Amino acid sequence: xxxxxxxxxxxxxxxxxxxxxxxxxxxxxxxxxxxxxxxxxxxxxxxxxxxxxxxxxxxxxxxxxxxxxxxxxxxxxxxxxxxxxxxxxxxxxxxxxxxxxxxxxxxxxxxxxxxxxxxxxxxxxxxxxxxxxxxxxxxxxxxxxxxxxxxxxxxxxxxxxxxxxxxxxxxxxxxxxxxxxxxxxxxxxxxxxxxxxxxxxxxxxxxxxxxxxxxxxxxxxxxxxxxxxxxxxxxxxxxxxxxxxxxxxxxxxxxxxxxxxxxxxxxxxxxxxxxxxxxxxxxxxxxxxxxxxxxxxxxxxxxxxxxxxxxxxxxxxxxxxxxxxxxxxxxxxxxxxxxxxxxxxxxxxxxxxxxxxxxxxxxxxxxxxxxxxxxxx
Amino acid sequence: xxxxxxxxxxxxxxxxxxxxxxxxxxxxxxxxxxxxxxxxxxxxxxxxxxxxxxxxxxxxxxxxxxxxxxxxxxxxxxxxxxxxxxxxxxxxxxxxxxxxxxxxxxxxxxxxxxxxxxxxxxxxxxxxxxxxxxxxxxxxxxxxxxxxxxxxxxxxxxxxxxxxxxxxxxxxxxxxxxxxxxxxxxxxxxxxxxxxxxxxxxxxxxxxxxxxxxxxxxxxxxxxxxxxxxxxxxxxxxxxxxxxxxxxxxxxxxxxxxxxxxxxxxxxxxxxxxxxxxxxxxxxxxxxxxxxxxxxxxxxxxxxxxxxxxxxxxxxxxxxxxxxxxxxxxxxxxxxxxxxxxxxxxxxxxxxxxxxxxxxxxxxxxxxxxxxxxxxxxxxxxxxxxxxxxxxxxxxxxxxxxxxxxxxxxxxxxxxxxxxxxxxxxxxxxxx
Numbered sequence: 001x002x003x004x005x006x007x008x009x010x011x012x013x014x015x016x017x018x019x020x021x022x023x024x025x026x027x028x029x030x031x032x033x034x035x036x037x038x039x040x041x042x043x044x045x046x047x048x049x050x051x052x053x054x055x056x057x058x059x060x061x062x063x064x065x066x067x068x069x070x071x072x073x074x075x076x077x078x079x080x081x082x083x084x085x086x087x088x089x090x091x092x093x094x095x096x097x098x099x100x101x102x103x104x105x106x107x108x109x110x111x112x113x114x115x116x117x118x119x120x121x122x123x124x125x126x127x128x129x130x131x132x133x134x135x136x137x138x139x140x141x142x143x144x145x146x147x148x149x150x151x152x153x154x155x156x157x158x159x160x161x162x163x164x165x166x167x168x169x170x171x172x173x174x175x176x177x178x179x180x181x182x183x184x185x186x187x188x189x190x191x192x193x194x195x196x197x198x199x200x201x202x203x204x205x206x207x208x209x210x211x212x213x214x215x216x217x218x219x220x221x222x223x224x225x226x227x228x229x230x231x232x233x234x235x236x237x238x239x240x241x242x243x244x245x246x247x248x249x250x251x252x253x254x255x256x257x258x259x260x261x262x263x264x265x266x267x268x269x270x271x272x273x274x275x276x277x278x279x280x281x282x283x284x285x286x287x288x289x290x291x292x293x294x295x296x297x298x299x300x301x302x303x304x305x306x307x308x309x310x311x312x313x314x315x316x317x318x319x320x321x322x323x324x325x326x327x328x329x330x331x332x333x334x335x336x337x338x339x340x341x342x343x344x345x346x347x348x349x350x351x352x353x354x355x356x357x358x359x360x361x362x363x364x365x366x367x368x369x370x371x372x373x374x375x376x377x
Numbered sequence: 378x379x380x381x382x383x384x385x386x387x388x389x390x391x392x393x394x395x396x397x398x399x400x401x402x403x404x405x406x407x408x409x410x411x412x413x414x415x416x417x418x419x420x421x422x423x424x425x426x427x428x429x430x431x432x433x434x435x436x437x438x439x440x441x442x443x444x445x446x447x448x449x450x451x452x453x454x455x456x457x458x459x460x461x462x463x464x465x466x467x468x469x470x471x472x473x474x475x476x477x478x479x480x481x482x483x484x485x486x487x488x489x490x491x492x493x494x495x496x497x498x499x500x501x502x503x504x505x506x507x508x509x510x511x512x513x514x515x516x517x518x519x520x521x522x523x524x525x526x527x528x529x530x531x532x533x534x535x536x537x538x539x540x541x542x543x544x545x546x547x548x549x550x551x552x553x554x555x556x557x558x559x560x561x562x563x564x565x566x567x568x569x570x571x572x573x574x575x576x577x578x579x580x581x582x583x584x585x586x587x588x589x590x591x592x593x594x595x596x597x598x599x600x601x602x603x604x605x606x607x608x609x610x611x612x613x614x615x616x617x618x619x620x621x622x623x624x625x626x627x628x629x630x631x632x633x634x635x636x637x638x639x640x641x642x643x644x645x646x647x648x649x650x651x652x653x654x655x656x657x658x659x660x661x662x663x664x665x666x667x668x669x670x671x672x673x674x675x676x677x678x679x680x681x682x683x684x685x686x687x688x689x690x691x692x693x694x695x696x697x698x699x700x701x702x703x704x705x706x707x708x709x710x711x712x713x714x715x716x717x718x719x720x721x722x723x724x725x726x727x728x729x730x731x732x733x734x735x736x737x738x739x740x741x742x743x744x745x746x747x748x749x750x751x752x753x754x755x756x757x758x759x760x761x762x763x764x765x766x767x768x769x770x771x772x773x774x775x776x777x778x779x780x781x782x783x784x785x786x787x788x789x790x791x792x793x794x795x796x797x798x799x800x801x802x803x804x805x806x807x808x809x
Contacts, residue, residue, distance in 0.1 A: 013442075013443070015443075015516040015517040015518075016517070017517040017518070017782060018781060018782050019518075019566075019778070019779070019780065019781050019782065020515070020516045020517075020518050020565075020566065020777055020778055020779070020780035020781075021778040021779075022442070022443070022516070022778065052436070052446050052448075053432050053433070053436040053446075054436050054437075054444050055398050055402075055436065055437050055444065058444060060444065060446070062517075067514075067517045067518075067519075067782065068517060069446075069514075069516065069517040071443060071444075098414070098425075101418070101421075101422065101425070102414055102417060102418050102422065105417075105418030105419060105421035105422060106417060106418060106419070108419070108421070109418065109419030109421070112419075247469065
């Protein structure tokens with residue numbers, strides 16, 4: 001009956017799976033595994049024997065699909081079991097295909113990453129126009145407060161005469177431009193030459209931008225560029241993109257506490273840089289708006305270049321052009337779009353420009369100087 | 378190779394002991410493979426890694442002569458994680474949409490989501506334990522857990538509130554109540570475990586921690602309040618929005634009792650909060666010992682002689698090793714930087730030397746990550762686990778033979794996936 005030359009015998013402990021009572025048994029390994037002792041008479045086929053992990057030299061065997069267990073510490077028997085039972089480790093992970101798991105996981109991870117990089121911005125582009133204008137304005141108004149406090153609560157610049165000029169300028173620029181919402185432009189005193197567009201047409205101009213602008217057209221060019229973002233709903237898209245991406249990433253990383261998500265929304269509105277395409281589109285829109293309003297379309301290129309130079313000189317990490325390393329290319333495109341035109345086109349008279357430059361009551365403000373003029377509504 | 382006289386062939390340990398593998402051979406391989414594969418699979422492999430770790434620890438723990446058995450699968454945990462996503466994703470999308478549409482909600486979303494996550498987290502902890510129990514076998518007998526996770530969450534919530542209201546005094550009683558609920562709903566086959574744990578058992582170690590660690594803090598806060606006649610100006614502290622927990626003292630109050638006692642509170646908390654943290658392993662050790670001693674299965678009882686120092690050594694050794702590693706790493710980085718600084722003065726970009734350094738630093742960094750993971754498992758997890766097992770004996774061990782299997786359904790891994798998504802389920806939990 002024995003095919004194998006040797007029969008190996010050892011002692012062990014048998015558990016019948018119904019009670020925890022140990023049964024001392026003798027194991028006899030030949031063609032089959034016989035387990036005998038007391039009232040225990042087991043006869044296991046070698047194909048059905050499975051090993052469950054234990055610390056050598058202890059070995060624990062089980063019959064596939066049954067709760068019975070037999071434990072022993074005989075090394076000779078353990079070795080023989082290892083060679084004679086073909087499916088001993090069939091349930092182990094190695095048979096489950098770690099490689100397949102790894103490859104599929106990598107594929108899944110990459111696909112999520114690709115969705116985050118390409119899919120989410122595309123989806124944001126589709127979703128943003130669907131956001132009701134009212135919701136967007138409300139959202140913009142609320143993150144306006146957050147942004148201002150993140151900037152260190154710079155005081156509002158609202159010298160009445162300057163504000164009047166600014167309002168007139170904005171009104172003239174958006175006339176016939178077909179903006180879905182009237183932009184709300186506010187000027188704040190800050191040592192950064194920057195302008196931020198928030199959802200719902202809220203544009204925050206930091207006063208250093210006016211300081212750095214050599215002419216009204218340069219300043220208006222930047223404003224027109226920002227209005228381009230308003231028209232294209234770029235801030236809303238950026239917020240949706242940032243939220244979606246951070247959500248997808250936390251999905252991969254398994255951190256679904258979601259706290260980062262909610263906090264991230266406001267932050268994203270500020271830090272989000274726009275894509276090159278969005279910037280180019282806003283440039284093109286800005287130039288067209290300037291030309292329509294009778295200003296110098298190429299002035300945007302001029303201010304882009306010299307703020308870029310300043311930023312490089314000062315080594316300042318901020319400034320709204322730092323995220324635009326392709327300033328030269330942009331400036332060239334803007335000049336081409338602006339085309340040959342009367343170089344002395346002026347969007348504001350010199351007197352008005354001087355008034356606008358004084359919109360911040362003191363000319364050389366210190367940041368954090370907590371003496372704003374009472375900021376009305 | 379010969380077993381004990383009473384149980385031929387059983388593992389070479391005394392029958393009434395709980396013991397853990399001395400050598401932990403093969404564990405490093407599991408950790409290295411687990412960490413590396415988790416890295417390349419964007420973390421998805423972690424479910425299989427956790428399963429491998431558990432199978433290893435269970436099978437190396439010998440209770441009354443028989444090693445434990447873990448039959449859980451990585452697949453089950455992964456599936457549970459996916460289900461958790463299916464539940465959580467819509468909730469988060471909703472929250473996202475709401476905070477977008479009603480921005481004032483975003484500021485209130487913190488407390489709301491904290492409460493929500495506490496609820497889900499406790500739920501997941503209880504159900505995760507149920508999953509682990511139902512995948513644990515001993516002598517071919519399946520463990521199990523019944524009871525209601527909702528009840529458990531309700532108890533946890535109520536007792537945490539009480540603990541907060543009593544400034545932490547109620548903490549040991551909360552621990553005891555939850556421990557009793559867990560143990561009294563733990564089954565080995567058809568036999569139910571019973572715990573007689575009470576808060577009084579661990580009140581003394583907690584009180585020590587409380588008096589040494591939190592007492593001076595409370596006294597100084599009280600003194601601060603009395604000195605300022607219980608009226609603290611709302612603008613006393615200006616919180617730093619970027620660093621939670623960091624405040625700037627409002628300069629207009631300089632020189633007042635507000636400033637003096639505020640400084641006292643600051644100094645006291647700087648000394649005694651770390652002290653309380655240092656005392657916590659002591660409390661945990663005493664609690665583990667007391668709760669183990671309170672656990673019984675029929676006529677069999679657990680008996681633990683766990684010493685607090687056994688909970689300190691693993692951490693001390695681990696931190697010393699970490700410091701050693703970091704020093705070595707810093708030296709390598711420093712030397713590398715020095716070479717780069719001396720070699721590349723010009724603006725010629727990356728030279729061959731730069732690349733060499735980069736090529737050295739990246740594997741070094743990866744190696745350090747791996748080494749930390751291995752050390753954390755080998756030093757902290759193994760030693761804490763062994764401290765608990767080796768200090769535990771079973772009284773009246775013969776009574777365990779009477780345990781019968783039960784025909785209970787096995788629990789699904791779905792809820793442990795929730796625990797993973799919320800990051801509340803430890804892979805290997807020390808103690809019961």
